[in-house]
Amino acid sequence: MAEKMTGAEMVIQALADQGVEHIFGYPGGAALPIYDAMFQQDQVQHILVRHEQGATHMAEGYARSTGKPGVVLVTSGPGATNAVTGLTDALMDSIPLVCITAQVPTTLIGTDGFQECDTVGITRSCTKHNYLVKNVNDLPRVLHEAFHIATTGRPGPVVIDIPKDIQFAVGEYYKPEIETLRHASYRPQVDGDLKAIEAAVDLMLKAERPIFYTGGGVINAGPEASENLRELAELTGFPVTSTLMGLGAFPASDPQWMGMLGMHGTYEANMAMHDCDVMINIGARFDDRITGRIDAFSPNSRKIHVDIDPSSINKIIRVDVPIVGDCNRVLEEMIRIWRSRTNQPRTEAIAPWWKQIEKWRAVGSLNFKNSDTVIKPQWAIQRLYEATKQQSKEVYITTEVGQHQMWAAQHFHFDKPNHWMTSGGLGTMGYGLPAAVGVQVAHPDALVIDIAGEASVQMTMQEMSTAVQYRLPIKIFILNNERMGMVRQWQDLLHGSRYAHSYSESLPDFVKLAEAYGGRGIRCESPAELDAAIAEMLDYDGPVLFDVIVEKDENCLPMIPSGKPHNEIILPDTANLGSIIDEKGRALV
């Protein structure tokens, strides 16, 4: 059923028809018709941000915590270029976003018009797909297709660039229908090849030192995928580790949980990855933070890899059983086939393996020396975790990027998927605060905390103002070490402790800053007062900037340094970081 309307009205109508309730945006000349159409309806609520990068991270937090696509609306030129970081972030972490960018009128395209930029050119390599709409009658198809592409297969960001004259033009709108979703060339494969899944289960049935290595793909495949992962783990009795992006898919409170793996993963997870005989990768992509030195990566294992993106398979690590498909569907099949073969977990056969794992666990690789005079950052996160466990609310954690992010991954524990939002692939400082805003918009009654560093949080600090405007009671838990701690750690490791520009001089007074924004500021310096201060933060019904003054020179350990295999992980009792990495390793990042 076609209906006549303007391009701008189509945008709003399509959002409503796609079930979009919130969009994050910022107006400007080229976007005004769409803003005007928005003004005249109340189906879609607009959240006014303070910087377009903030809008993209909010949309990411919104998407990751709900499983629904996040939607962004920005103006042409600087609006679009400001969105690029978040688009790239979403591409790297496979987050479904639809970003509508306004463009100068078609007659001005190519003339270096005011606030013109080549948005589709700039975003081509940082989106899953993008469109420049030059005919209003293409707009309904493009809008619906954008949602389809963003949310299916391997999710990702999609940009729709809409010139101002197309927003004014009148055309025929139609609702999303099955036909519009049947794309001629875009057909992601969701069902895994049955033979390959059987081969995988046969390998698992013979495994003596198995490990599940799971990633963000399990989260993207929906909550049922996490349920199925739990079930398969229980059926098999195998240990489970996960990437940074996959935390929460398997409960951290389960005895089969080994902690995160990778550069700052636990000793047991990394050693088990190195020594296993069957590796079952579900929705992870052998990222370099995980593999360490490739030619020494898990040298004696047979590898199964489940991924919805065929290009992820054999890209970095050669695997023995590739399975292209949606993690949830493949997990379901694995469970069914496992059940048809046996009704026993491999408890006895893998008992020696578990014994070995227990020995590695006993090393206590996340241990740290606590102090009664200065707050240790790891301890601050542990106290925060304990305090939030007492809350009746759902708890969502976002982070910035740096040491605090890794400590959060290590010491805050997740039992559910979609409760942990972090910038993994791109490592974007400034992600966490806006992401927390986005999560809070989606879950108004939840407790949403951004575990932050004092350097990162200043990159998108202005979104505090958004939080205040929309009464979003996010808590920003700053582990303030007055350092770009992660950079400082690498300088210790690689550059003779020459701290080139890695400390935070002239920091703002975060308490006053919070007050200036209309929020609450809290500062805590003493371990004895930390619990009370955390309680004060949690009790306050509004946005809080909580400045936790922590130990300045703590290192984030364990760590697999660049150029090293998993079994050469640096453990917490290593005093001298400076002598570990050789000349070639220094060239790495």
Next chain:
Amino acid sequence: MNAHLQPTGSAYFLTQETQQTERHTLSVLVDNEPGILARVVGLFSARGYNIESLTVSETEHGRRLSRITVVVIATPKTLVQIKLQLERLVPVHRVHDLTAEGNYVERELALIKVKGTGDHRAETLRLAEAFRAHIIDATVESFVFEVTGKPDKIDSFIALMSPLGLVEVVRTGLAAIGRGAEGM
């Protein structure tokens, strides 16, 4: 505990590439929409793949489909990645590695301008005939030849013309198609 941590002198991105590179011809069927060529070329440059030759034109006007023939030099592992990465692009319908599939024909067309008088001119014409090059422009001191064939035939013709007064060359890049009755 970390006494075993001796520098190993190697590092993960510095692992040696052990595979030999090969030259492959890929045929890519795409929607003929604005920006599609930029998408394909952008993918090659962003991921560091080398393009040897690239030919693109709309082939089925009714269905708005274009065929891209691209010649790449890469290791077998990278060749698989190139195919899979191309297939990730939304407007890409199909990608065939014609070289891997083994049964195809390929042709290239070149326009070659040669300047000369006297003996050189006679020799130029004799060689052109041997290569079945057509004269498509002539003046008293120059020719423009059209040569069609496999790229190495064109290479040889250019090499022969070079001492005889070669002025300039324009090549179309490779067009390739599978043999037999089956289409892509």
